[in-house]
Amino acid sequence: MSAIDLAHHIHPFCDMKDMARHGTQIMARGEGIWIFDSQGNPYMDAFAGLWCVNIGYGRKEIGEAVMRQMNELPYYNTFFGTSTQPATLLAQKVTSYTQGLMSHVFFTSSGSEATDTWFRLARIYWKVLGQPSKKQVIARRNAYHGSTVAGASLGGMKHMHEQGDLPIEGIHHIGQPYWYADGGDLTPAEFGLKMARELEAKIDELGEENVAAFVGEPIQGAGGVIIPPDTYWPEIERICRARNILLIADEVVCGFGRLGSWFGHQHFGFKPDMASIAKGLSSGYLPIGGVLISEKVAAVLAEAGDINHGYTYSGHPVCATAALENLRIVEEEGLVERVRDDIGPYLAQSLKTLEDHEVVGQVESVGLLGAVQLAKDKSTRQRFKDPDRAGRVVRGFCYDHQLIMRATADRMLISPALIISREEVDGLVQYIRHGLDHLREQHLD
Numbered sequence: 001m002s003a004i005d006l007a008h009h010i011h012p013f014c015d016m017k018d019m020a021r022h023g024t025q026i027m028a029r030g031e032g033i034w035i036f037d038s039q040g041n042p043y044m045d046a047f048a049g050l051w052c053v054n055i056g057y058g059r060k061e062i063g064e065a066v067m068r069q070m071n072e073l074p075y076y077n078t079f080f081g082t083s084t085q086p087a088t089l090l091a092q093k094v095t096s097y098t099q100g101l102m103s104h105v106f107f108t109s110s111g112s113e114a115t116d117t118w119f120r121l122a123r124i125y126w127k128v129l130g131q132p133s134k135k136q137v138i139a140r141r142n143a144y145h146g147s148t149v150a151g152a153s154l155g156g157m158k159h160m161h162e163q164g165d166l167p168i169e170g171i172h173h174i175g176q177p178y179w180y181a182d183g184g185d186l187t188p189a190e191f192g193l194k195m196a197r198e199l200e201a202k203i204d205e206l207g208e209e210n211v212a213a214f215v216g217e218p219i220q221g222a223g224g225v226i227i228p229p230d231t232y233w234p235e236i237e238r239i240c241r242a243r244n245i246l247l248i249a250d251e252v253v254c255g256f257g258r259l260g261s262w263f264g265h266q267h268f269g270f271k272p273d274m275a276s277i278a279k280g281l282s283s284g285y286l287p288i289g290g291v292l293i294s295e296k297v298a299a300v301l302a303e304a305g306d307i308n309h310g311y312t313y314s315g316h317p318v319c320a321t322a323a324l325e326n327l328r329i330v331e332e333e334g335l336v337e338r339v340r341d342d343i344g345p346y347l348a349q350s351l352k353t354l355e356d357h358e359v360v361g362q363v364e365s366v367g368l369l370g371a372v373q374l375a376k377d378k379s380t381r382q383r384f385k386d387p388d389r390a391g392r393v394v395r396g397f398c399y400d401h402q403l404i405m406r407a408t409a410d411r412m413l414i415s416p417a418l419i420i421s422r423e424e425v426d427g428l429v430q431y432i433r434h435g436l437d438h439l440r441e442q443h444l445d
């Protein structure tokens with residue numbers, strides 16, 4: 001199977017020569033937070049697939065609901081004034097979690113398509129309001145918003161920009177609120193304000209009359225689970241309102257309970273005008289995403305005439321059914337509250353015990369999204385000379401011991417399914433500690 005895969009399959013975010021050296025690992029089955037490869041080896045998946053399998057693997061209810069819908073109506077589109085029952089009910093359901101903030105949703109099949117969607121809608125919004133020059137969009141360095149051309153452009157990842165001549169025109173980046181790396185002598189609170197004010201400076205440089213929107217992940221995911229200081233989001237919101245630009249939250253990772261709230265913006269207490277969603281919407285059982293749209297924006301879009309944007313699979317009835325069933329499980333099992341009141345605090349407390357380790361600079365988490373920051377010298381916040389290598393050493397050790405963890409440079413990322421048990425958290429933290437011991441033994445510079 002591995003040989004066939006290597007012969008015919010180009011993988012996302014993958015060095016093909018490197019993969020050919022190691023062979024493809026075929027994953028075959030999942031149960032709870034565990035994934036089994038084709039040889040039957042179990043792995044603890046501390047990453048919920050790609051931050052998405054929130055209800056865990058192996059939930060038969062989803063398969064059964066999907067099968068019923070498949071047999072009833074496998075596909076119909078939502079173009080030209082038609083809909084299906086699952087798409088309509090899902091629209092009602094997802095907006096109901098927004099505390100009255102979002103009145104509408106536009107469905108996509110992925111987070112990247114959601115990014116491209118709000119990017120266009122934001123420009124349409126200002127055009128309808130008679131301000132067509134407001135079309136520049138500001139994002140942040142080291143953000144991730146997807147792999148489509150607009151998504152990769154808005155994302156602030158240099159290695160993505162270098163491939164394919166990105167970013168496209170009209171996109172600008174400011175700094176990220178990564179206190180451990182860039183905070184210097186400032187307190188986290190001071191640093192949060194400083195980084196938020198880069199937005200103000202950028203809007204003023206571009207001219208308020210030319211700026212459509214600012215986008216940010218409530219907590220940057222792929223960038224390294226960068227948790228902003230508490231001062232950051234209120235100041236960003238103040239600036240967006242004062243300068244009259246749209247505020248967009250990328251909720252693809254933070255949405256649907258990961259932070260112990262339905263959405264990340266609710267945790268941080270700000271109110272975006274639009275928000276992209278995907279991943280936890282269906283727990284990854286089938287591909288579906290969307291853009292949540294506030295009453296204010298929806299009212300303007302209603303004046304736009306034809307909105308010439310949409311995907312064949314927008315509101316796909318089978319994917320919408322999977323999402324509805326997933327959300328039923330999240331609600332019935334009280335998973336959002338569980339993350340907020342029980343397993344999130346338990347993970348935080350368990351992870352904190354790692355802060356006594358020589359190679360750990362800081363441990364942070366909100367709900368079930370966490371990061372272990374590696375450090376060469378924790379007393380001065382000095383990092384390893386080659387941060388990527390340090391992360392790779394810990395990640396490689398964990399993988400060899402059947403724990404799937406991800407690293408972004410020298411931050412070890414944790415994002416397990418919301419159903420993880422306390423015993424599994426204990427096992428996870430214990431294995432991370434072994435990985436850290438292994439890193440210490442390497443004596444890296």
Ligand code: PMP
Pocket residue numbers: 050109110111112113115144145146147217221222250251252253278279289
């Ligand atoms: N936004 C964020 C914050 C993400 O983490 C991702 C995916 N990791 C995306 C957008 C893109 O989503 P997709 O891969 O479904 O296109």
